[in-house]
Amino acid sequence: MVVCLSAVAEAQDVRRVYQEYCASCHGPNLEGGLGGNLVDDVWKHGADDENIARVIRDGLPDAGMPGFGATLNDAQVRSLVVYILEMGTRAAMQRRDFNRPTPTTVSRREAHAFKLEVITDELEVPWSIAFLPDGRMLVTERAGRLRVIDKDKLLPDPIRGTPEVWARGQGGLLAVAVHPAYRENGWVYLAYSDPGAGGTAMTAIVRGRIRAGRWADEEAVFRIPESLYKRGGVHFGCRMVFHDGYLFFTHGERGAQDDAQDLTRPNGKVHRLHDDGRVPEDNPFANEADAFRSIWSYGNRNPQGLAWRPGTDELWETEHGPRGGDELNLIRAGRNYGWPVITYGMNYNGTPITGLTAKDGMEQPVIHWTPSIAVGDMAFYDGKAFPKWKGNLFVTALAAEEVRRLVLEGDRVTHQEILFKGIGRVRSIAVGPDGFIYLGLENPGRIVRLVSAE
Ligand code: HEC
Structure with missing residues (x-):
């Protein structure tokens, strides 16, 4: 057989x-x-x-x-x-000859010139970047460490006492996010692969406070029954963003592709919760028997980026397709994004998945990247340092080792520019309070920033 x-x-x-x-x-x-x-x-x-x-x-x-x-x-x-x-x-x-920036070169690109500054190269897979109101930077290392960069210096000791993580395959310590009212409440959120029984793991979210270098006051925000945990090391998600008092986050399908269409499962979805973990009563499936009540959208494969578009009511998401069919999606409440019923990709071994790229009742991506670039994290630019980049969407790529600038008109992408390529997998991106763009690269694990060079 x-x-x-x-x-x-x-x-x-x-x-x-x-x-x-x-x-x-x-x-x-x-x-x-x-x-x-x-x-x-x-x-x-x-x-x-x-x-x-x-x-x-x-x-x-x-x-x-x-x-x-x-x-x-x-x-x-x-x-x-x-x-x-x-x-x-x-x-x-x-x-083609691509732009490969170094700390000593100026990269002149279509709209702006920039230099790349290396802040640290001592990290292991810097998965996510977030800023505290005082300018300090929090960085997760997938291996399980929460690090602090203060005035461009990596503090030698990780925050002590953060959750134990299942650091294998694509799993580990994933997103870090800072509560919008951090000044009043001090909450920092961590998403990670939570180890379960028998070698299983699933995405969980906690919040806590950082006190004198320690993780304190921890509370569970999203943790599912262990009976739903899965084996295997792929597609955990998880990115988090806040909007209007809600926490939105992504959950990869954990390699169980059909679960993405199954509303009784949390994997392969975008979710919405109150910031303390309660389920909002008006969530699209909150009143459906058996459904996972925090689900906001479904049919999502392996989302690696999530961001609100400034000045709009639009939640955008990037997600890894299989071989081909990486997607940029505009996420709307209750909608089905199609995986694995429709996709622009095929299996990694070259066998087909489906001939269907579209179907009634299923959303089309805004764009798809075929072949895959292994699209990663994303950020809208709303800083002051690069005025002509305002409103542009920046996405990172792992396999293609790129940072791309996307120009949007309404909900269409009208232009893409590869800002640079070929200096390592680009795992994470954030716009700093100074308006510079901060990136987490792999091998070696670096935090770099693009500063204006005009
Ligand atoms: C008997 C010869 C023959 C075979 C077999 C064949 N093709 Fe073609 N193909 C052609 C010719 C001739 C053209 C037209 C070229 C032109 O217009 O200049 C063409 C054109 C194409 C084009 C359009 C190219 C363009 O410039 O727009 C594609 C795509 C294509 N073939 C794919 C395939 C694929 C995939 C297969 C196998 C499943 C295949 N072909 C098998 C002869 C063949």
Whole structure:
């Protein structure tokens, strides 16, 4: 049985499908032959996903390309589209010379010039950054430490007494957030992978106060019954933002993709709570029998960024797709974001997930990145140091090692600029009180900031 299934998987592997049906005309490396070059970014018959899929399905009888709609199913066609775009991006990366900033160079980009300053390079996977009103910076290290940076100096000792975390795979100490009324109440929120029985773990949130270098007054904000905890080290989430007295946070689907559609499960969702952990009575599923009452949206795969757009009532989210189909979403109460019923991606091993990229009753992403950049954290820019970046959305990328600037008009993305690339996975981003952009990078774990160089 197992042999049988893996044989099916192999036959469906997109590289094999390509080699079997396409390579004879388009070349083993997509470089072209009888058929055109598929990686030169020249598209005679339409560059977008929909047109590429149409050509594969229907063929181009006049030009001599047969249609494959009868041989390949929609999911296989979709995976070929992802594969062609992946190979095209790889080829484009080799052609282009990207901006790789160093502390001694000035990066002149479209709207502003900046320099990159390294504040510390002594951290291990700096997962999240938050600022206290006095300017001190809190940084979580995924390994389980809450660190403080005071006047650009990393304090040698982590905060003592923070929760024990399940630091394996993608799990560990995740987001840190500071209550908007911190000056009055002193609350700091921590999201982390909470160890359960038998090697399981799930995302939990606590709040506490920092007193003389210690974590004090801890209260649980979000902790689910241990019977719902899961094994495996992927897709914990978790980002947190405050808005109007509520705490919004993301919870990855923990690798159990069908749970994202299951309202009785907390994973694969965006949630809303009061700041003390109570469930708001007007949450979209608060009155539905069996539903997880804190759910705000569902069908979310592995959200890594969450932010309110300044001056609006809009909650935005970034989420990792599988192989292809990383998403930028505008999150609305009660809506279904589709995973895994619809997606622009395929499985990591090249086998298809589904041919469906859209369906009634399911939300479309504002944009998707196919191939994946492994989209990470996000922040809207509302500082003063870079006036022409005001209102822009900045997103980070892990695998692609990028920071991107997105220009928005209404709820559309009209332009993307890669600010820099190739100096490490960019895990976290925050706009500082000084208006500079602070980033957490990996290998080595650094906190850097972009300062104006005009
Ligand atoms: C018998 C040869 C042949 C085979 C097999 C074939 N193609 Fe093509 N393909 C062509 C030709 C010819 C064109 C048209 C090129 C042109 O217009 O210059 C084309 C065009 C395309 C285009 C559009 C390119 C553009 O510039 O817009 C895509 C995408 C494409 N093929 C994908 C595939 C895929 C995927 C497969 C395998 C499932 C495949 N082809 C198999 C011959 C072939």
